[in-house]
Amino acid sequence: MSTIPSDRSPESTLAFLREGYRFVGARCDRLGTDIFQTRLLLEPTICLRGRPAAELFYDTERFVRRGAMPMRAQRTLTGVGGVQGLDGAEHRSRKAMFMSIMTPAAVRHLGQLFDDEWRARIPAWAESGPVVLYDEVGRMLTRAVWAWAGVPLADADVPRRTAEMHAMIEGPAAVGPGHWRGRLGRRRAERWAGEVIERVRSGALPAPEGSALRVVAGYRDEQGMLLPRRIAAVELLNVLRPTVAVDRFVVFAALALHDHPQWCERVRDDDTAAMSFVQEVRRYYPFFPVAAARVRRPFEWQGHAFPQGRRVLLDLYGTNHHPQLWPEPERFRPERFDGWRGDPFGLVPQGGGDHFTGHRCAGEWITIELMKRAVANLTGSMSYRVPPQDLALDLGRMPALPPSGLVLDGVRRTA
Ligand code: HEM
Numbered sequence: 257m258s259t260i261p262s263d264r265s266p267e268s269t270l271a272f273l274r275e276g277y278r279f280v281g282a283r284c285d286r287l288g289t290d291i292f293q294t295r296l297l298l299e300p301t302i303c304l305r306g307r308p309a310a311e312l313f314y315d316t317e318r319f320v321r322r323g324a325m326p327m328r329a330q331r332t333l334t335g336v337g338g339v340q341g342l343d344g345a346e347h348r349s350r351k352a353m354f355m356s357i358m359t360p361a362a363v364r365h366l367g368q369l370f371d372d373e374w375r376a377r378i379p380a381w382a383e384s385g386p387v388v389l390y391d392e393v394g395r396m397l398t399r400a401v402w403a404w405a406g407v408p409l410a411d412a413d414v415p416r417r418t419a420e421m422h423a424m425i426e427g428p429a430a431v432g433p434g435h436w437r438g439r440l441g442r443r444r445a446e447r448w449a450g451e452v453i454e455r456v457r458s459g460a461l462p463a464p465e466g467s468a469l470r471v472v473a474g475y476r477d478e479q480g481m482l483l484p485r486r487i488a489a490v491e492l493l494n495v496l497r498p499t500v501a502v503d504r505f506v507v508f509a510a511l512a513l514h515d516h517p518q519w520c521e522r523v524r525d526d527d528t529a530a531m532s533f534v535q536e537v538r539r540y541y542p543f544f545p546v547a548a549a550r551v552r553r554p555f556e557w558q559g560h561a562f563p564q565g566r567r568v569l570l571d572l573y574g575t576n577h578h579p580q581l582w583p584e585p586e587r588f589r590p591e592r593f594d595g596w597r598g599d600p601f602g603l604v605p606q607g608g609g610d611h612f613t614g615h616r617c618a619g620e621w622i623t624i625e626l627m628k629r630a631v632a633n634l635t636g637s638m639s640y641r642v643p644p645q646d647l648a649l650d651l652g653r654m655p656a657l658p659p660s661g662l663v664l665d666g667v668r669r670t671a
Pocket of ligand 1: 339340341351354494495496498499501502503505543544547548572605606607608614615616617618619620622623
């Protein structure tokens with residue numbers, strides 16, 4: 257049995273926060289390996305990247321999620337007690353609840369709501385002068401997903417609900433005020449989401465058949481029990497928050513259109529090209545850096561021992577940029593997805609494996625639908641300029657975003 261290569265650092269948490277998306281990849285490159293051991297959050301941690309590693313990581317016989325996610329991420333991003341930290345039968349049952357909401361018709365419906373929001377906003381952008389796309393898309397997605405999920409939302413509350421979602425998303429890797437904003441955003445959001453759940457259960461608030469709100473409020477576990485109110489709030493937020501987070505991918509798509517204008521016409525006129533473009537945006541741009549699990553029971557892989565309980569990180573960004581999987585990984589080339597048959601362990605911006613039985617993102621189809629709608633609107637419903645601004649992506653910042661949020665100017669409706 258061979259020893260897992262080590263980065264020999266007594267503690268790498270600060271390096272991880274500083275180097276961000278490149279942390280795992282840089283060490284893999286330096287050590288000439290796709291597996292190494294380090295210390296993160298005061299614990300020995302095995303880091304992996306690449307397709308075989310993703311296949312291993314999503315084997316639920318070998319890994320569990322209980323206790324894998326750092327507390328600072330649970331207190332901001334995911335909440336405590338949600339589907340992300342469950343295993344076995346409990347996970348399958350809870351995950352089935354999420355997947356029951358993701359029918360093709362429901363996904364299209366959300367896409368349509370977002371599309372309606374977008375088209376309705378164009379005249380206001382045309383009159384207002386420069387707009388920050390990130391801010392605009394965040395609010396449009398908030399309106400769309402609240403309506404889709406059956407959750408009431410007053411116009412006046414849109415900015416603060418959007419801000420709460422953004423704070424939660426930015427909380428895990430933020431230090432100081434950014435992290436505390438994330439915790440506060442989560443506390444507030446869980447409080448009102450819990451009240452909404454309560455009102456549905458008491459019959460005071462009707463929730464449309466099949467809506468996320470109705471499904472989560474009425475979900476019963478394998479013992480026939482309703483979820484405790486706080487956990488139901490966490491799960492409702494597990495639908496609302498990440499849908500708003502698609503605003504980052506929309507900004508990346510707009511950035512890609514700006515940097516590669518030859519794609520504008522192709523994605524507007526050809527659905528297959530639009531799909532390839534969206535997939536390449538999801539592969540190329542940084543969003544979730546890593547996923548975390550713990551070894552269920554000791555095993556050996558590629559001659560390396562994985563001891564029980566050891567925390568293991570899969571480098572999602574690094575797998576999406578692995579040269580053995582993606583030739584010229586640092587080039588944005590949507591045509592690499594022309595005729596692509598799919599690979600559950602190759603393209604992993606939203607996790608790998610199976611949506612129903614594993615921890616792969618429940619909202620992947622929604623994400624793709626919303627990105628396609630955004631790209632269609634950016635190329636087909638409006639013209640605009642991108643004035644000079646700071647668009648540099650800092651891979652040391654998690655989650656990444658161009659500092660300007662992508663300012664658009666001179667917006668005109670074209671269709
Ligand atoms: C903004 C784009 C999104 C990205 C980058 C993203 C990314 C991810 C990642 C990396 C995971 C964890 C995979 C793992 O633990 O192995 C995940 C899980 C999850 N995502 Fe997403 N996601 C996005 C959008 C969505 C949307 C739109 C929804 C719901 C409407 C959603 C709901 C979930 C849920 C419920 C889980 C937990 C799944 C489980 O543990 O079984 N996500 N997502």
